[in-house]
Amino acid sequence: xxxxxxxxxDTVARWIALTIIxxxxxxxxxxxxxxxxxxxxxxxxxxxxxxLEKAAAVTRVIDAAPASLRGQLAKAATEDGFxxxxxxxxxxxxVPPVDDPISEEGSRILQPLLKSAGGRVEAYEPSDWxxxxxxxxYMLLIELSDASWLLFSPPTxxxxxxxxxxxxxxxxxxxxxxxxxxLIATRRLATPLQHFTxxxxxxxxxxxxxxxxxxxxxxxxxxxxxxxxxxxxxxxxIRDRTQMLAAISHDLRAPLTRMRLRGEFIxxxxxxxxxxxxxxxxxxxxxxxxxxxxxxxxxxxxTQFDLAELLQTLLxxxxxxxxxxAFNGPLRLVYFGRPLGLKRVMTNLLDNAIxxxxxxxxxxxxxxxxxxxxxxxxxxxxxxxxLEQVFAPFFRMEGSRNKSTGGVGLGLSAARAxxxxxxxxxxxxxxxxxxxxxxxxxxxxxx
Numbered sequence: 001x002x003x004x005x006x007x008x009x010d011t012v013a014r015w016i017a018l019t020i021i022x023x024x025x026x027x028x029x030x031x032x033x034x035x036x037x038x039x040x041x042x043x044x045x046x047x048x049x050x051x052l053e054k055a056a057a058v059t060r061v062i063d064a065a066p067a068s069l070r071g072q073l074a075k076a077a078t079e080d081g082f083x084x085x086x087x088x089x090x091x092x093x094x095v096p097p098v099d100d101p102i103s104e105e106g107s108r109i110l111q112p113l114l115k116s117a118g119g120r121v122e123a124y125e126p127s128d129w130x131x132x133x134x135x136x137x138y139m140l141l142i143e144l145s146d147a148s149w150l151l152f153s154p155p156t157x158x159x160x161x162x163x164x165x166x167x168x169x170x171x172x173x174x175x176x177x178x179x180x181x182x183l184i185a186t187r188r189l190a191t192p193l194q195h196f197t198x199x200x201x202x203x204x205x206x207x208x209x210x211x212x213x214x215x216x217x218x219x220x221x222x223x224x225x226x227x228x229x230x231x232x233x234x235x236x237x238i239r240d241r242t243q244m245l246a247a248i249s250h251d252l253r254a255p256l257t258r259m260r261l262r263g264e265f266i267x268x269x270x271x272x273x274x275x276x277x278x279x280x281x282x283x284x285x286x287x288x289x290x291x292x293x294x295x296x297x298x299x300x301x302x303t304q305f306d307l308a309e310l311l312q313t314l315l316x317x318x319x320x321x322x323x324x325x326a327f328n329g330p331l332r333l334v335y336f337g338r339p340l341g342l343k344r345v346m347t348n349l350l351d352n353a354i355x356x357x358x359x360x361x362x363x364x365x366x367x368x369x370x371x372x373x374x375x376x377x378x379x380x381x382x383x384x385x386x387l388e389q390v391f392a393p394f395f396r397m398e399g400s401r402n403k404s405t406g407g408v409g410l411g412l413s414a415a416r417a418x419x420x421x422x423x424x425x426x427x428x429x430x431x432x433x434x435x436x437x438x439x440x441x442x443x444x445x446x447x
Contacts (some may be wrong), residue, residue, distance in 0.1 A: 011218045019185040022284045026177035031170055051082070055140055055152045056113035058084055074150065077402055083153040090149050096128040110142070119143040192216025196224055202229055208301075252286050261347045307335040307342070307371065308364055314346055315362070323354055329364025335371060337442065341418040345426070346373070348411040353377035357435055370424075371442045378435040387428045391416050 044350045062070050070086040077084040087093060110121050120143040129136035140152040192215040199212030211228040214221040260279050266272040308330055315325050346362070353360040357379025365372040382390060389395055393413045412426075419426040424442040431437050 015185050015189060018183050020098060023178040024183040025180060027174045030173040030177055030431075036170060050142075051154050052109050053113060054082070055142065055150075056110055058152075059114055059142050059144070059150055062086060062150060067146070067148070070148070081154070083151075085151045087149045087151060090141065093141070093149070094153065095122075095139065095141070096124055096130070096133075096136075098128050100125070114142070119145070166320070189217065189220075192220045192224075196220060196227070199224075199229065208235070253283075254281055256286075302336060302338050304334055304336050305339045306332055307337075308333040310339055311346060311362060311364060311373075314343065314350065318350065318354075323360075325350065325354075326361040327364075328360075328361070330366065333364060333366055333371065335442070335444070337422050338418070341421070342442075343420050345415040345440065346375070348415045349375040349440075352411070353379075353436070353438075356380070367443055371439040371444060373442070375438040375440075376381075376431065376435060378431075378433075381430040381434065381436050382428060384430065387430075390428065391426075 058074075062073050062077075065073055074086040075083040120141075122141040124141075126136040138154045140154070142150045142152070144150060179326040195215055196212060199209070203209045209231075211231060212224050214224040214228075216224075256279055260276065263272055263275045263279070263281065266275065307331070311327065311329075312331075315327055318325050350360060350362065353375055354377075354387030359376075359378040361374075361376040363372075363374040363376070365374070391412050392408055416426045419440055419442070422442050424440060426441075427439050429437050429439070
């Protein structure tokens with residue numbers, strides 16, 4: 001009984017069941033309507049109309065009558081377009097020239113009905129006459145026992161349907177009814193799913209997005225409510241984390257400031273410089289860690305902006321510092337995303353290219369459904385085994401890339417996190433002639 005309860009409620013199971021039932025009912029209704037109209041515009045073959053039985057009865061009566069009365073009896077049998085005429089022979093009849101006028105199917109039905117009253121049976125259709133002939137009509141000729149002929153001309157039929165077209169029409173009506181009901185049902189299910197998808201995408205672009213309104217069948221509403229609960233928990237966690245990091249930032253900077261002030265009273269200059277270097281290194285690590293964990297750029301709402309212009313602005317900033325970076329790409333490219341977050345990604349990659357390599361180059365390549373950004377340099381590169389390891393938080397190379405140049409190993413981790421939140425990917429590979437290539441692939445989204 002549990003499945004009956006599910007069907008009574010507004011559930012997906014209910015809509016599937018209703019879709020099947022309604023499709024069957026509408027299909028039956030359309031087929032019934034087709035049958036009602038069949039006598040008007042989809043007429044059955046002549047052998048199914050009962051005219052052959054009528055022609056057989058008239059033939060038996062006229063064949064049994066004297067020859068002098070046959071013409072009058074034939075005229076009396078004529079009614080409502082059903083014309084009957086008696087002829088001594090068939091030479092004067094206006095019949096079309098056909099190879100085989102004998103109707104095997106008509107003979108098979110008529111011969112048992114005629115008994116011994118008739119002999120040869122010929123049947124003609126309008127298509128047997130020459131094209132555009134005024135005499136084109138249905139005609140049935142039955143030979144009597146004395147070699148005279150009866151001519152039957154049924155009512156004019158504009159057209160009829162054979163079995164194959166009829167079956168095709170029934171199948172087509174069934175498909176139309178099923179497609180119609182399925183379209184309505186799927187729209188009823190797809191609309192709340194699309195609403196759910198839009199809300200989830202909106203939350204992915206903005207953590208401060210409002211909850212999604214629960215709409216649709218019960219299963220979809222439950223999924224939306226569960227998503228709203230998860231969204232509320234994440235928003236609460238982010239608020240608590242922001243407040244905690246603000247407190248940590250204040251509490252850690254205060255003792256470092258006191259250490260620097262106390263260091264001013266150290267008379268040994270060498271010890272004083274060592275202390276100041278340790279304080280500065282701790283300050284840099286604290287700032288980098290807080291920036292990584294806080295990452296205000298992730299809370300930035302997505303918007304449309306000119307990605308090419310953003311890169312050009314970055315290159316202008318580096319040019320003001322005396323660093324020339326080559327650029328290859330279009331002068332304008334509108335993209336939907338978080339400009340501050342992507343600026344941080346590009347800044348991190350360009351800083352690495354400048355610090356650890358030479359001849360930095362940035363390439364912007366729009367493609368079908370995605371945008372590709374390459375940051376290239378000429379330098380020592382990274383060992384093949386460490387190309388993925390460098391994205392781990394606090395990982396620093398001990399070999400080819402000198403850790404004394406600065407950084408605590410969080411830049412690439414933050415950069416990849418931002419790219420992943422855009423639905424893209426960030427990868428590194430060594431160039432064939434030396435140097436490193438950082439590739440950012442971003443999907444094209446609609447704002």
